[in-house]
Structure formats: structure tokens, C-alpha cells
Amino acid sequence: MVELLGFKINCPKCRLANLEAESSVEKVRCPKCGAIFPATNGVLDLLNEESPGMIAISEPMKWNWVVKIYNGILWRRSFWMSKWMFGIGFDQEYKLITDAAKLSPKDSVLDLACGPGTYTKPIAQIVKQGRIVGFDISLPMLGFAANQAQKEELKNILYIHGTVKDIPFANEEFDVINCCGALHLFRDILPELLIKINAMLKPGGRFTIGAGRKPDDKFNRKLVILSTKKTGLKYFTPEELKHNLYDAGFSDVKIHHSKRYWLIASANKF
Numbered sequence: 001m002v003e004l005l006g007f008k009i010n011c012p013k014c015r016l017a018n019l020e021a022e023s024s025v026e027k028v029r030c031p032k033c034g035a036i037f038p039a040t041n042g043v044l045d046l047l048n049e050e051s052p053g054m055i056a057i058s059e060p061m062k063w064n065w066v067v068k069i070y071n072g073i074l075w076r077r078s079f080w081m082s083k084w085m086f087g088i089g090f091d092q093e094y095k096l097i098t099d100a101a102k103l104s105p106k107d108s109v110l111d112l113a114c115g116p117g118t119y120t121k122p123i124a125q126i127v128k129q130g131r132i133v134g135f136d137i138s139l140p141m142l143g144f145a146a147n148q149a150q151k152e153e154l155k156n157i158l159y160i161h162g163t164v165k166d167i168p169f170a171n172e173e174f175d176v177i178n179c180c181g182a183l184h185l186f187r188d189i190l191p192e193l194l195i196k197i198n199a200m201l202k203p204g205g206r207f208t209i210g211a212g213r214k215p216d217d218k219f220n221r222k223l224v225i226l227s228t229k230k231t232g233l234k235y236f237t238p239e240e241l242k243h244n245l246y247d248a249g250f251s252d253v254k255i256h257h258s259k260r261y262w263l264i265a266s267a268n269k270f
């Protein structure tokens with residue numbers, strides 16, 4: 001049986017009630033319209049399709065071999081990515097993000113586009129008396145993440161298969177929202193998404209971000225312009241990201257890292 005951990009999850013079908021877990025079966029039900037959502041292998045599935053609306057460049061996030069290697073030294077923690085893409089190693093990035101998130105043990109956290117639990121799992125270990133939801137469109141990523149959480153008996157994580165185009169949480173539900181490695185994928189819905197993220201945070205809540213950056217040199221900038229046209233990605237300058245965040249109602253926007261193709265930032269809701 002899946003534990004909803006007290007998160008209020010609005011029914012994606014009728015939007016009139018919050019979902020309830022059925023006792024002893026792997027299903028979650030809407031008490032208003034009766035819609036049923038499967039919750040197998042530790043993942044609550046709010047989508048009927050595999051990955052609706054995923055932009056083509058994200059497709060590898062569904063490939064099993066990518067899922068397996070993603071968090072290891074061949075991809076997210078690889079030397080070449082740290083040097084060439086991010087200009088920072090993963091451990092330093094993790095420290096910048098978790099410091100900016102100012103996590104407390106009882107916090108309620110949303111890890112948006114969580115992938116294989118890169119941040120979800122370690123944050124769950126910090127918010128020991130709190131809870132975290134990992135939300136992603138890739139079922140294979142979520143399956144991997146949920147499997148790890150089960151192995152390590154992390155009881156305060158809920159994984160949800162959903163899309164950022166339809167986030168089911170109520171306003172003022174979270175102390176912290178983290179979105180690392182994904183904001184640049186959501187160009188078409190960015191203003192609405194940032195407003196929604198702001199609304200889901202409690203007053204005093206923190207938003208932490210790792211996102212694609214427009215590089216400084218002419219050659220790489222041209223490459224980026226070309227690739228954004230072809231792929232639908234959005235790379236930010238620090239100033240653009242700041243503006244986007246202020247426009248959505250955030251305050252105290254800080255850029256913690258700005259090198260190569262990578263920006264790390266945080267913002268608060270007052």
C-alpha cells in the first residue's frame with residue numbers, strides 16, 4: 001500500500017477532492033469522482049501514458065541504461081560533466097543547493113523533475129521527521145528511485161509519476177521546492193510554472209534551482225542558440241533567471257554558481 005504521507009494531492013480528473021489511499025491495495029482513489037490511480041512498486045501514477053508532453057531531448061531519461069548509469073560517475077557525477085558542462089563537481093553543487101534550501105528536520109519538500117532521486121534521497125535523510133515527494137514524468141527514473149528508497153527503508157518519500165504541466169499540489173504545501181537539471185526543459189510553460197512553484201511554497205519557503213546557462217564565449221553561445229531552436233531548451237543568463245523569478249513573485253534571488261553551461265540559484269517566498 002502506498003503512503004501519501006499527508007500530502008494533499010488534488011484529483012487530476014475532477015479537481016474537486018484530494019486523493020485517498022485505499023487500505024491494503026496498491027491504489028489511490030478520488031472520494032468525489034471515484035477515479036482510481038495505480039500505485040505500484042512505490043510510485044503513484046497520475047498519468048495514463050508513459051511520458052506525455054516530454055520534449056524530445058528528454059527522451060533518454062526513459063531509457064533503462066541511462067537510468068542505471070545516470071547518478072554515477074559516467075553521467076551526473078562524471079569528471080567530464082563537472083568540468084565541461086557544470087564547471088562544478090556534484091558534491092559542491094549538492095552543498096550549495098542544500099545550504100540554500102536551509103533544510104530543517106520537519107520540512108515538507110517537493111523535488112520537481114527528481115529523476116532517479118539524485119536529490120530526493122539525500123534530502124529525505126535530512127528531513128527525517130518531515131517528508132519529501134519526488135515528482136517526475138519518467139517512470140523508469142521513478143522506478144529506480146523508489147526501489148532505492150525501499151532498499152534503504154526510507155519511509156518519508158513519496159514518488160509520483162506526473163508532469164509539470166499539471167502539478168496536483170495545493171498552495172502553501174511545501175517549505176522547500178527543489179528543481180535541479182530541469183527548468184531549462186520547460187520553456188513553453190516557464191512563467192506559469194514559476195508562479196505555481198511560488199504558490200505551492202509556504203510563506204518563508206525556499207526554491208532551489210540548477211539550470212542550463214548561456215555560456216559567455218561567442219562560439220558556445222552560437223551553439224546554444226542553435227540547439228535551443230532545434231530542441232526547445234531554454235538556457236538562462238543569470239540576469240534572465242533572476243528576472244523570471246522576481247516576475248513570478250519571488251524575493252531574495254541569489255545566484256550561487258554561474259559557470260560554463262550551469263547556473264545554481266535560490267529564491268525565497270515572503
Ligand SMILES: C[S@@+](CC[C@H](N)C(=O)[O-])C[C@H]1O[C@@H](n2cnc3c(N)ncnc32)[C@H](O)[C@@H]1O
Nearest residue numbers: 061113114115118136137138163164180181182
Ligand atoms: C536531467 S534530469 C534531472 C534529474 C535530477 N533532478 C538531477 O538533478 O539529477 C531531468 C528530469 O526531468 C524530467 N522531466 C522532463 N520533462 C518533464 C515534465 N514535463 N514533467 C516532469 N518531469 C519532467 C525527466 O524525466 C528527468 O528525470
